Amino acid sequence: MGRLRILIVALAASLPAEAYAHPHIFIDAKFEAVSAADGSLAELRNVWTFDDVFSSSVLLDFDKNGNNTLDKSELLAVGKTVRTSLEQYKYYTNVTVNGKAVPMAKPEVIQADYKDGALILSFSLKPLKKTMLTGTAIFGIYDPSLYTAVDFATDADMAVSGSGFAHCSRKVVRPNPDEIIAQNQATLTSLFFNDPMGTNFSQLVATRLEMKC
Numbered sequence: 001m002g003r004l005r006i007l008i009v010a011l012a013a014s015l016p017a018e019a020y021a022h023p024h025i026f027i028d029a030k031f032e033a034v035s036a037a038d039g040s041l042a043e044l045r046n047v048w049t050f051d052d053v054f055s056s057s058v059l060l061d062f063d064k065n066g067n068n069t070l071d072k073s074e075l076l077a078v079g080k081t082v083r084t085s086l087e088q089y090k091y092y093t094n095v096t097v098n099g100k101a102v103p104m105a106k107p108e109v110i111q112a113d114y115k116d117g118a119l120i121l122s123f124s125l126k127p128l129k130k131t132m133l134t135g136t137a138i139f140g141i142y143d144p145s146l147y148t149a150v151d152f153a154t155d156a157d158m159a160v161s162g163s164g165f166a167h168c169s170r171k172v173v174r175p176n177p178d179e180i181i182a183q184n185q186a187t188l189t190s191l192f193f194n195d196p197m198g199t200n201f202s203q204l205v206a207t208r209l210e211m212k213c
Helices: 003-013 017-021 050-061 074-085 086-093 177-183 185-194 201-205
Strands: 027-036 041-050 095-096 111-115 118-125 137-139 147-150 157-162 171-174 206-213
Touching: 027 137, 041 095, 041 137, 050 074, 050 118, 074 086, 074 111, 074 118, 086 095, 118 171, 157 206
Parallel strands: 027 147, 027 157
Antiparallel strands: 027 041, 041 118, 095 137, 111 118, 137 206, 171 206
16 A cells, blocks of 8 residues: 555554654645535535655655656555545544534545645545534544644635535634643643543644534
């Protein structure tokens, strides 16, 4: 499966705990939460642009014909690899409605592109069952292992569309990691031992979109 699987998945199980303090892969992300006509969540559309270093490593592994780019068949292989590799991590996607997690189905396909030295992945996730957008809906994209940093350059990169959001209020939350650490200093040691993969901490510091409907 090449370095793509190794960097995104296998390292989460093999790296020493201190490696999680700093991300090694960087994603500029965008998403659009889409509501259906009946006010339910229809899908979550994602576009991820990877950093130059990681993109170069993907090129090195998947450029089978050695032409220094990724052709159609090679991009298909990248998309298939990521679709399989990130399933156990739920594609870094976390959606809750009124505090309850909304399980999302595996994407039908992940489209891969390679432009200006950057790997770009596009895919859509749909709820496993109908989920009405009433109350508080929270959308967050983050790597629970902290190995990958997911960044939204502007608040507009977390978009919503459809009539189900027409009467909702919108709030983008960008936690300050230093403040989170300061506020939880007394519990960080126990937090680490109870959650060595960093899932709870990554959730605390993740950028998220909150919609109150």
